[in-house]
Every structure is written in C-alpha cells, then in structure tokens.
Amino acid sequence: MAEHDGTGPAAAPAPADPPPRRVRIVLGEVGRRGDADRLRTDLAEQTQIGEALVRGLVRAQLALAMRLAVVVVVGLGSLPMLFAIAPGVAEIKIVGVNLPWLLLGVAAFPFLVAVGLTYVHLAERNEQDFVALVRRPER
C-alpha cells in the first residue's frame, strides 16, 4: 500500500513528528482482532518486542545482501589480481578469443543478473517470513 501523504513528493519532507493518523474502524474487522493485531501494534508503538522483530528482519536482509556482495567481490573482484599474479591465465584462448575478453565482455553480465535474481527471490522470502511471523504469532 502506498502512503497517503496527499502532498506531492517534491513537498515530501515528512515532518519529524507526524500527527497520529485517523483510523477507520470497520465492523467486520473487529472479530479478527487478536494476537496478530497486538504484534502489529507492538511494531508501530516501538515496544521491545516490536523492536526485536524489526532488528531481526534488518539483520536477515543485511546478511543476505552481504553474502551475495561477497559472491560478486570474489567472482569479479579477484580477476584483476588473478591476471596480475598469473599472467598465463589471460593467454588461455577459447574459440580463438582470450579468456579475459570472454569473462569481462560477455560472461560478467549474465553472472550479475543471476546474482540479482537470487537476491530478489531470497529477499522476498525473508519478507514473507516476517509477515507470517507478525500475522500468525502462535506459530
């Protein structure tokens, strides 16, 4: 759901202390209020449980991003060093083209997309886990 700031984004600077939002109560929702709602309130009102939950999510997402960044740093970042230490590697030819040209000119791009695809998949799963945790605390 998008925010309902009402103002244009150029005017966006959110005030430091937004006034409490008006909440619309619908009868049908009353029956479903329970533990899940309490947790959501915990999140919104900054109780210790809420804070721990958010910390857990941030940590999980950061760890995921870092792991995949390491994959790229090792996969691509080690190449200049490798070519400097072992010049012979650069002279290997595959179908008449030197290896560095193939690695940097072609292979690097699908590699980056594959890492990105993995990240999107796993990051969305982290978020689904978080939503499930908040919505169904009994599990």
Added chain:
Amino acid sequence: MTNPYVIPALVVVTLVTVAIGFYGLKLARTTSDFLVASRTVSPSWNAAAISGEYLSAASFLGIAGLILKYGVDVLWYPVGFAAGYLALLLFVAAPLRRSGAFTLPDFCEIRLSSRRLRRLATVFVIFIGWFYLLPQLQGAGLTLATVTGAPYPLGALLVGGVVTANVALGGMRAVTFVQAFQYWLKLTALAVPAVFLAMQWQSDGRPPVSPPDGLTFTQATTVVVERSATLNYADGRTEQVTPGTELTFAAGDRVPEVSGAEADRGAAWLLPGDPDRGDQGLFATYSLILATFLGTMGLPHVLVRFYTNPDGAAARRTTLVVLALVGLFYLFPTLYGVLGRVYTPQLLMTGRSDAVVVLLPEAALGGGLLGQLLAALVAAGAFAAFLSTSSGLLTSVAGAVSTDVLRRNSVRGFRLATLVAGAVPMVLALNVSGLDVSQVVGLAFAVAASSFCPLLVLGIWWRGLTDAGAAAGIVAGGGAAVGAVLWTVLGPPLTGWPAVLVAQPAAWTVPLAFAVMMLVSVVTRRRLPGQVNALMLRLHAPESLRP
C-alpha cells in the same frame, strides 16, 4: 562526410522525442502527475526508462573508443556500469522506495530530520548533475561536428535546448515515455549494425584485431593532422608533422605510431594489466571498479525513478530488469572497439577514438546505401543517448533547484528551475571542449560513490548514523573526490602515484567517507534521531504491514 541520411535521422529522433513529450504533456494534469508520473508507470516501462536514462554518451560512444585505445583493461567500465545496479539492488532499492524519498535530499530529511544536511546534499546533487550534463552536451557537439560538419556549439546548444524545453513542458511523465523509447532505440542502433559488421569481418577473412607486427590500413585512407606530432613508421623512419598536413596511406600500409599519443599496442592491448605501470595500473583498475560499483546508487537521476514504483518489491524487480537490459546493451560496444582496430585505425593517430562507433559502419561496409543507412542509425542512437541522459539529469537538478533553492513547489517553479539548471551546463559546454567524455563521467561516479553511497548504505542499514556524522562523511569523502575532479579538469598534469590517486580517486575517497561518517556518528551519539526504530520498520517491512 556526405551521408544524406544522417540529418533526417537526427531530425526524426528529435521530433519523436518532442512529440512524445507533448503526448505526455496532455496527460500531465496535476503537480503530482507532472513530477512522478503519479506512480502509474509499470515496472517494464520503468526499467526501460531507467536504462534509457542511464546509457549516456559515455556508454554509447566512450566505451568503444576506450576499447579501441586501451583494450581489455577498460572492459571494467561496462562491467562496473552494470554491476552498479546490482549494488543498488542489494543495498538500496526496496528500502529507498519504502522511505518515500523522491530525491537524495528528501532521504536526508526523512532519515535524519536535518535541514542543514538536506542543503548539503542539494549542493552535491547539483554538482554531480552539472558535471554529468557537461560531457553529454560536449559529446553532442563533437558528434554532430564529426558526422555533419556542423560547428561544435550548434550540437551542444541543440541538445541542450531540446532537452530543456522537453523537461520544462512535459515533466517526468513525458520523460518516462521518452526514456523508454530511447532505450530500445539505442539498443537497436548498436545491435543491428553490429550484426552487419560481424558478417563483413567474416567475409573479409577475419583480419586479426591485434596482429603481432602492428596494425595496417585495410583501405586507402587520408588522415588530416590536428596537432604537431612525431610519427614513427614501421621501417624505422620518423616524420615531423604539423597541423593541417594531409597524410595519405594505401591499403596494406602499416599504421604509424604517434609519439605521445596514449594507446596500448600489441600484447598490452590484448592482455590485462600494463607492464609499464604495474601496481599503479592495478590500483587504477580497483579504484575504477569501486567508483562504478558504488557510484550508480548515488547518481541523482537514477534514484528519482524509484519513486515511480508502487512499492518496495516492485522497486527490486524493476532494478533486476534494469540490470538485464543494461547488461544486454553492454555486449555491443566491445565489438565496435575491437573492429575499429581493423577498419578505422586512423583514429588511433588522430586521438579522436570517441568517434569510432559513428564512423565504423561506413568504414567497414563502404559508402553504399547499406553503410550510409547504418551510419545514420548509429548517429540517431548516439543522439538519443545525449537526449535521454541529459533529460534525466536535468529533471533531477531542476527538482533540487526548485525544491531547495527556489523553494517553490509548483509546476511553474519547476519550469523556472529547469531553465536555470539547463542554462548553466550549456554555457560551460560552450567554453570547455577539451574534456574526455568517459573520464569525466568516471569522475562523476567517483564523487557519487564517495558522498551519497555511504549516506544511503549507512542510513538504511545502521541505526547509529547521526546528522553530524553524515555531513562530516559527505564533506570529507565527497569533498576529496570533488577536489580530485577539479584538479584533473583544471590543474597541472601530475606523474607517478599522485597522478593515479587523483585520476582514479575512489579507492581512497570511498573508505575515507565511510570511516569519517561512522567515526563522527559514534562521537556524536547524543544527536541520534529519536524515531530510529520506526524508521527502520518503515524502510524494511513490507508495505502490507503498514497500519
């Protein structure tokens, strides 16, 4: 150059750009529509628009020119330009969208509630924007001069004028459609001729791109000398030439080396590393990697586009599509640079290697109908590159000027700001014409990586960031990078290690920015904003959990 199709092609690109702008203008009704396209842009359109905006003159012309000159080492430019989107995806995309920030200054205010930090960020947005606009306008002037013989100021003013008018009249919505169209135009303009060029190379019996005993001219070529130089011929003869001298070479003649011209030859071109530079070369490579990987997330014209995604998950998916589209595009410039060694080796003598993409089709395929049509297509693509990147940059600079300098949040204020923001780089472009397009763009990345990258990464992932820390880090890292940029552009040339440290500053300015930002934040702990946990929830939790 007497190609009858070039000027019509450029006119068509410009007219279509303006026409889509007016189509968008009819749809743009409210201020919100005008500035962020009311967030009704779908992820595929949005991704094409981001890619179209991102692929500038440096990508379209510069990379091929650098490959022609320096060979495999500069492949790190396209790899880094693409990998920047992966860094953006991993660390910034979804949280930035969820923060609700439209621009980098907005992010400063939302995250750290500091108006002073906001003003500092605005200064950097405007600097990076103008610094990135300048080479676009110059590239336009030089390209138009190369393909049509028009005077240099005409191209710079033409692109500057079209872009300013289009942004002022159509706003972001129009720009989104224009940018998406221009991504596909740019891809077509490189990919279609590339197929013909590869076929031509095959049918010519695959002439070697890096022959052991030097390059040769494949056809009779006339070179007009632009600077005094000493030519070293393959048979040991040397010749002093002065500007205006016409040199004629027959097909099969060796290409003479020009003393003092920077270019890698033989094995240094074909293989990574540079035996003459050793550690300095390795440092420069890693510095370039750092600048391009981390600089993309700090480019102001890239970030505003994320606001048009409906939510954080869509922002992630958009970034992934951008990564794929940009990667697809970068497969082609390499081919132009490599085949340029076979068909346009004279560019190594004149030093105008940025022209290789525009000149190659006619040089390889001859001046017949096919060669001329493909040359016109490539010129149209180059023009699209100038138009689209300049539009995006101008939109974000104008946004910063109208919000934070003029302080007028209306369509009229935005239009006024656009005129101001567009005029400055046009005046600069008329007065400076000696800058190297790709290097300048690389320096703009270094400034972005040393200022906004630490701000975004620490702001999104670290609770301990304070406004004082953020400001100190931006001033230290970004300021050092700006200093290096100004020295490169204005200062006297350096040699040895100082030259490398100034020409490729990211490897020391980025760590400096991170270190200062964290250190000062720890020292000024008392200034921590009160609502950090609420902010972290807003940045990282899916939108479905919002009350």
